[in-house]
Amino acid sequence: MTRTSLAILTSLMLASSLLIAQESPRSQQPTDFTGVQLKNKTPISNEILKVKFPRPIESRLKNGMELLVLEEHRSPTIQVEIAVPASSLNDPEGVPISSATTALMRLGTKTRDAKTIAESLAALGGTIFFGVGDRYATVRFSTLTENLDAVLALASDLLFNPTFPQDELDKWKNQQLSQLQLVRSQPDFLATERFAEAMYPGDRRSFVLPSADGVRKLTREMLVAYYQQTYRPEGGRITVLGDISAKEIAPKLEALLADWKGAGSKPPDLPLPGATKGRRIVLVHRPNSVQTAFYVGNHAIDRLSPDYIPVQVLNRVLGGGPASRLFRNIREAKGYTYGISSGFSASRYFNHFSSQTSVRTEVTGDALRELLKEFATIRNQPVPADELENAKRALVASFALSTENQATALSNATQIKEYGFPADYWDTYPEKIAAVTAADVQRVAQKYVPLDDLVIVAVGDATKIRSVLAEFGPVEEWDSEGKRVTR
């Protein structure tokens, strides 16, 4: 994408609200939202920049892999991602075969040992990461333009010739075991661990991190077998972003990947759970805590839900950013916390809503009461017109900021493919947001913002917050090792 064409795409468009605004200038009377006082004297442009995300050039490699290239020349860098179908959710419970495989792929090939690999990358100014998520295993690398060929050669060596050295695996396992202990000192980890377990009990989604036991069980044979079975191109996709054209990169990739064939692993068969019923309060005792870390939520929507769009507006009003109700009330008006937010995790395998905050121990009950009050208000009352307009405008106007980094455009394009959306999904997104009404927001709030059916995870000093939490429902206790405590 050249500068000129991008500038044309982002030329100014008058939003319909401007015409109204010109006829009836904003009230000069100060207005108030909870936690915020408006004097309405700041000069504001009511134009909303119309942003059309550039589309990558699409083609297919001879081995069947999709290739998406988004050319842009802001800086002399190129990012490449090679993704093949795979899922960490296929791992046996708590045994991190897929992530151990990705870690070891950087630690030895037929011709390079781990140290040589690290030194080469540092010399080239490149990065190479192997990762695995719920749907794809990826190798993602970035390089300065002048070093593309050298980084490509290195990345393909790591991808095709890993040796999974036993001594490197042993060292990696030791390091993981220490890290698993280290994270247990962090309240946020303890909260997400219990919340994930409450949302997805009995399946692999409940593991935020592997278990120590699972790490110990790993063997080199498991990794080798997993690598051979999984790292296959069928159904895979390559995305390229940066200082190179589709014409230049395609033959380089063809040359490297021509002999790569076959199908890999099947997607996991994990249904999306429905909302849990009733109140469940999960208290994790972390001795000496001076704050209570909350993680509050329940099941909501997946990415394919028709309610996805109104839910974006709902969340912007409720807990998406500092202008939202949760921040203005619980931080600005009440002073209970440094930060608070809410969000929807909506993908193929995850479908939960949650709100997170940390508050000083003394206001544990007061803060939770306010949080639930906000949940109740957005369910029970339509969002006022000005607040709704603010939320909708914010969602669309912030598109301008995302054009600074074309990774957003590329990830939008891959979302279209992954979820089978129409090709103009993002072009019509602003219109879809604009069409959301207060009634829509209230409807999805009643459906997805939990109140009676609710999981509340609280990490703090149980001796100080146990009785206060009991006012909100039945409390079960856990220790910070992840063990249920019977009292």
Place this chain on the structure above:
Amino acid sequence: MPAARLMACLVTLGLLTATPFAQSALKPIAFSDTRLSNGLRVIISEDHYAPVFAIAVSYAVGSKDERAGRTGFAHLFEHMMFKGSDNVGAGEHFFLVFNYGGSMNGTTSTDRTLYYEILPKNQLDMGLFLESDRMKSLAITKENLDNQRQAVQEERRLRLDNQPYGKSQERFNEMAFDNFAYKHSVIGSMEDLNAAGVEDVASFFRTYYAPNNAVLALVGDLDTKTTLAKVEKYFGAIPRQPSPKPVDLAEPGIKAERRESMVDPLARLPQLAMGYKIPPASHADYPALSALGQILGGGESSRLYQAIVKEKELCTGTGAGSGARMGPSLFNVTCSVRAGKDIKEAETAISEVLAAAPTAPVTEQELQRVRTSARRSAVGLRESALSRAVSLADDAVLYNDPNRSNTWPARMAAVTAADVQRVARTYLRTDNRIVMHTLPGAAAPQPPTPTQTR
């Protein structure tokens, strides 16, 4: 190491390491640099890549300027800057910025306080109005102060009091500096935060939040001339104030190693922190110290990672590097000790690597990694209007050199092997260091056993 053996070593490594291609020269970041009659320094850099712009306002005031009994005040003051002014209501600043598609924040360090916004290009007036109104007429009320005092105290709990290693990090800093300016933490003590009053806010505002004590940087899809005219319109009438008296940052010097250990009930594994006293970032040795940090602790190819994390498996992670400050600073080395390993053993092994640095050969490959890393940072700076605005404003405030990021890659490229060895010899001395051992508390839970349920 004899020269012949060194050469052989270089050749071997050269064969193993991929050779980078010729680098295209990066165009320097172009900017205008103007001073308004009230002393406000205005730096504008056009970048028409995306329809956005960034504002960074850096005030030359940080926790170094606080007095005894008012630690944490510069940061508390930063929070007050979002609580309104003559024409902007409490919280209206962030409310408008976010509701019109932008983003913003503030941050306080020992040396400066920085405010920034990034906005769609059509909101230039909004951004300038919001920044100028608070520079002109901050709303100083007890209600606002009490409100933000609570938020800041929660921030202290979140980042420090409720986190493992938080308190020992604060204590380490107290051990490292003798001059009050850097001795106390940026976040400050709860007692001092409670003691701060509205009269403190008023006097701090008058003294430090003057146009002649700030730099305004604007980067993005802007026209320099019209932007400068708008800056003049919004900021031009804010009166200049007498320049604040510069704080003496000088340290008396360290005569012997300082060492302490602390028990942390929130920690589960020991942590080692070491600091070596070094001069300010404006000192001629700074690029070589920066290179030394990279060679010792920058990433998986570094000496400490290879020796301590990979080979001896004493730490889960390690880092080394020079902190950039206006005044005397520290070269920090850290290690999270592995479960079942002894912190003393880890310290001995790390000390061996550091002690070898004055004589161990610095390879051409190591220097090349340093140069590549500097180039990579320079490239990164070009990928975001905000990072460029912050860099221009901060470099002007801290070093009186907004061009610093343009000259940095060449300064790093000029560092020689001898420079690296020399700064290692000069600064990485046992009698020049501060050592802190953080140990898990007796009350800390025992490590999980293999048979437990999760």
